[in-house]
Amino acid sequence: MSDFDSDFEPARLLDPPPFPADRVAGLADRLARLIGASGDVLLVQAEAVVALEAVAASLGRPGVKAVNIVTSPYGVWFGRWLRRAGASVIEIRAEAARPVSARAVAATLDAHPDAKLLAVVHAESASGIRNPLETILGLARERGVLTVVDAVASLGGHPFAADALGADVVVAGPQKALAGPAGISAVAVDSRAWAEIDRPDAPATSTLSLVDQKRLWLDAGRGALPGTPSPLELWALAAALDRVEAEGIDRIIDRHAEAAAAARDGLQALGLTPWAGPAEASHLVTAFAAPADVDAALLLERLKAIDPEFSLGVGAGADRLIRLNHTGRRADPQVVHAMISALATALRR
Numbered sequence: 001m002s003d004f005d006s007d008f009e010p011a012r013l014l015d016p017p018p019f020p021a022d023r024v025a026g027l028a029d030r031l032a033r034l035i036g037a038s039g040d041v042l043l044v045q046a047e048a049v050v051a052l053e054a055v056a057a058s059l060g061r062p063g064v065k066a067v068n069i070v071t072s073p074y075g076v077w078f079g080r081w082l083r084r085a086g087a088s089v090i091e092i093r094a095e096a097a098r099p100v101s102a103r104a105v106a107a108t109l110d111a112h113p114d115a116k117l118l119a120v121v122h123a124e125s126a127s128g129i130r131n132p133l134e135t136i137l138g139l140a141r142e143r144g145v146l147t148v149v150d151a152v153a154s155l156g157g158h159p160f161a162a163d164a165l166g167a168d169v170v171v172a173g174p175q176k177a178l179a180g181p182a183g184i185s186a187v188a189v190d191s192r193a194w195a196e197i198d199r200p201d202a203p204a205t206s207t208l209s210l211v212d213q214k215r216l217w218l219d220a221g222r223g224a225l226p227g228t229p230s231p232l233e234l235w236a237l238a239a240a241l242d243r244v245e246a247e248g249i250d251r252i253i254d255r256h257a258e259a260a261a262a263a264r265d266g267l268q269a270l271g272l273t274p275w276a277g278p279a280e281a282s283h284l285v286t287a288f289a290a291p292a293d294v295d296a297a298l299l300l301e302r303l304k305a306i307d308p309e310f311s312l313g314v315g316a317g318a319d320r321l322i323r324l325n326h327t328g329r330r331a332d333p334q335v336v337h338a339m340i341s342a343l344a345t346a347l348r349r
Contacts, residue, residue: 122149267340
């Protein structure tokens with residue numbers, strides 16, 4: 001037991017009872033309310049990156065021109081998946097580890113009036129930034145462009161309402177702000193998106209097929225999930241949603257905003273500059289660049305010895321940033337204050 005927390009007994013995870021098939025649809029409906037989506041919500045029995053790849057595989061095809069906004073490795077991957085499916089991809093690459101500008105999005109959409117699809121990540125835990133989602137989706141909606149939003153690192157940490165924003169497809173995972181399991185994810189699909197996805201040449205008999213999910217689960221009455229459902233993930237998702245609903249999604253969003261503000265204030269008190277200001281910052285992760293006279297690798301080593309949730313950013317430009325994780329249950333003033341204290345101690349050495 002030395003490898004585990006003393007209060008955790010791995011054996012309890014063995015032999016869980018089956019998750020009742022008649023409760024699966026309820027999980028999707030509860031997620032739909034959190035996402036603010038009146039359309040269908042599919043449950044994907046895998047981490048959210050698989051759900052994102054399934055969306056790209058299901059929407060991408062020859063003849064589709066897609067505008068793909070790249071502000072992290074996730075945007076890079078999504079563009080690759082679209083190309084693999086046969087789509088023509090126009091990329092908007094923001095300055096490394098920075099949000100995209102609405103002006104760049106508008107200019108690209110104007111230059112490509114035949115674009116049918118736009119994909120964007122709402123908030124980036126890779127670098128602690130947030131893209132101007134409402135403006136971006138408004139630009140797409142004005143032009144009749146279908147939209148895909150990666151809300152994995154924003155749902156529960158930022159206000160989000162798919163229908164009100166005009167998001168056609170939303171991918172969400174419960175493992176971040178909602179503090180749930182990582183092995184299951186959700187895809188919200190509206191009627192406009194289904195018209196593009198449910199077609200005769202759509203991918204089928206594949207983990208990456210949303211049409212399979214529609215035909216084998218939605219059209220079959222939303223009972224047991226296709227394949228062999230994982231009861232552990234379903235029970236964990238149900239428990240996470242119970243906890244979210246007990247606290248209230250608005251309070252969870254506020255708690256993340258407060259944690260992010262406290263992290264930025266703490267960095268500034270130490271003479272450090274947060275990578276993103278309040279208008280462009282993620283509420284789940286706060287990042288900073290180590291001062292020029294400080295060995296960033298040594299600083300991070302000292303920090304991780306105190307709290308392993310300090311980490312380097314991910315991707316071009318972000319890999320020189322140090323991130324403070326205040327996601328999910330860590331969105332707590334005491335956790336943030338402890339991280340700032342650890343940083344102060346590490347800087348004094």
